[in-house]
Amino acid sequence: MEVGAVLDLQPCSWVGSEAKGRRSSGGSWRFQDPYREERRSSMVRFCNRRDNRASVRSGHVELKVSCCYKKPQVPDSLFPSFSSEIELDDIIVDEATETSNESDGDHSKRTMWTIADDKLLAAAYTIMNEDSVVDHFSQRGTETYHKSIDEALLLKRKSEEVLPYLNERCIYLVGMMGSGKTTIGKILSEVLRYSFFDSDKLVEQTVGVSSVAQIFKQYSEAFFRDNESEVLKDLSSMSRLVVATGGGAVIRPINWKFMKHGISVWLDVPLEALARRIADVGTDSRPLLHYEPGDPYSKALAKLTSLFEERGEAYANADARVSLGGKPSCSCYASCFLFVAGFVLEMAAKKGHGDVSTLTPTDIAFEALLQIENYVMDNAYASSSRNNFTGARRD
Numbered sequence: 001m002e003v004g005a006v007l008d009l010q011p012c013s014w015v016g017s018e019a020k021g022r023r024s025s026g027g028s029w030r031f032q033d034p035y036r037e038e039r040r041s042s043m044v045r046f047c048n049r050r051d052n053r054a055s056v057r058s059g060h061v062e063l064k065v066s067c068c069y070k071k072p073q074v075p076d077s078l079f080p081s082f083s084s085e086i087e088l089d090d091i092i093v094d095e096a097t098e099t100s101n102e103s104d105g106d107h108s109k110r111t112m113w114t115i116a117d118d119k120l121l122a123a124a125y126t127i128m129n130e131d132s133v134v135d136h137f138s139q140r141g142t143e144t145y146h147k148s149i150d151e152a153l154l155l156k157r158k159s160e161e162v163l164p165y166l167n168e169r170c171i172y173l174v175g176m177m178g179s180g181k182t183t184i185g186k187i188l189s190e191v192l193r194y195s196f197f198d199s200d201k202l203v204e205q206t207v208g209v210s211s212v213a214q215i216f217k218q219y220s221e222a223f224f225r226d227n228e229s230e231v232l233k234d235l236s237s238m239s240r241l242v243v244a245t246g247g248g249a250v251i252r253p254i255n256w257k258f259m260k261h262g263i264s265v266w267l268d269v270p271l272e273a274l275a276r277r278i279a280d281v282g283t284d285s286r287p288l289l290h291y292e293p294g295d296p297y298s299k300a301l302a303k304l305t306s307l308f309e310e311r312g313e314a315y316a317n318a319d320a321r322v323s324l325g326g327k328p329s330c331s332c333y334a335s336c337f338l339f340v341a342g343f344v345l346e347m348a349a350k351k352g353h354g355d356v357s358t359l360t361p362t363d364i365a366f367e368a369l370l371q372i373e374n375y376v377m378d379n380a381y382a383s384s385s386r387n388n389f390t391g392a393r394r395d
């Protein structure tokens with residue numbers, strides 16, 4: 001599979017930091033902290049030799065590091081270097097450096113390392129410094145190798161852009177059962193370095209019963225809902241959490257009061273896709289679907305349809321919505337233009353966003369971050385306009 005891989009990565013958090021390689025196959029980007037002031041920008045990008053396209057067949061991928069300085073002299077010691085715990089020759093096939101004076105008075109230096117294809121993972125790991133990246137890739141075939149790296153890097157970068165605006169607020173994922181709240185929640189918590197909680201699991205722990213289905217059977221739905229509200233209340237006093245709520249949490253207004261302490265995101269997935277997922281894993285763990293007649297898919301779809309009729313409006317209370325049905329959302333188009341990343345375009349074109357089954361959880365987590373970003377930016381803009389207005393009146 002060929003994917004475009006022109007990515008400008010500027011994760012602010014690693015500028016001026018020294019990321020430590022934690023695996024024997026890893027290395028680290030070394031940045032000189034005392035010189036942070038000197039550096040205006042720093043970026044890394046992956047591309048390959050021809051047409052800025054990376055291919056699993058090409059054998060080599062180029063990794064560019066560019067730095068822009070305010071001062072004309074850029075001593076080599078200031079430039080980020082690639083340090084590794086293993087033989088550098090093993091990772092880097094070739095190295096080329098160029099220095100130039102930019103028209104606006106900045107001075108830049110670029111180094112391009114050509115990295116052996118099979119070492120790309122080590123390089124990506126080094127930049128992201130995440131064990132999870134390696135786990136993520138090891139679960140996939142080589143065909144999706146580059147795409148996985150691109151997706152993971154974009155997700156990481158987006159999380160770093162959004163994080164400062166969150167002000168440590170929790171993220172609550174809401175949506176119908178099977179919409180991916182747990183799956184996407186875990187990914188979001190990893191990239192944001194938040195803790196992850198599944199409210200169903202917390203209720204099970206509180207009640208001391210091993211499954212939600214058992215709580216429904218042994219006690220009642222109302223008993224489960226009371227405990228669910230208690231759990232959400234406790235969580236609402238905490239920060240830096242991603243919470244996967246139960247699909248029915250939205251029906252109680254009091255729960256919204258708790259969730260409004262953080263940012264709520266609705267994973268809006270077409271019911272047919274939900275029914276397919278649930279039919280695949282069985283309805284045993286989902287007591288509300290348990291008693292419907294028919295084959296697993298039909299009974300899941302019938303019950304999901306009636307539940308959605310009751311709850312659709314409640315889900316719409318969420319601060320942000322990730323809509324995975326119908327037309328591509330605005331932010332998806334925006335991301336195509338913003339990142340000009342071949343794979344994002346490819347993803348949108350190929351998948352059309354009508355077929356949810358082809359969107360990976362990483363794609364969806366990325367979209368969730370975009371929607372959260374839209375929400376926090378809108379809020380920041382609205383509050384600064386309010387401040388300007390009151391400031392103007394005081395003047």
Ligand SMILES: Nc1ncnc2c1ncn2[C@@H]1O[C@H](COP(=O)(O)OP(=O)(O)O)[C@@H](O)[C@H]1O
Binds near residue numbers: 181244357359
């Ligand atoms: N984007 C996706 N594509 C395919 N399957 C998914 C996706 N997201 C979740 N799933 C699968 O759907 C099922 C329900 O997901 P889960 O995250 O538990 O949903 P929820 O927490 O909303 O009930 C799981 O088997 C999970 O692996």
Ligand SMILES: O=C(O)C1=C[C@@H](OP(=O)(O)O)[C@@H](O)[C@H](O)C1
Binds near residue numbers: 200212246285286287
């Ligand atoms: O939709 C619902 O009312 C429910 C969804 C379940 O959570 P998931 O959405 O995690 O499956 C669980 O809380 C309980 O079975 C009730």
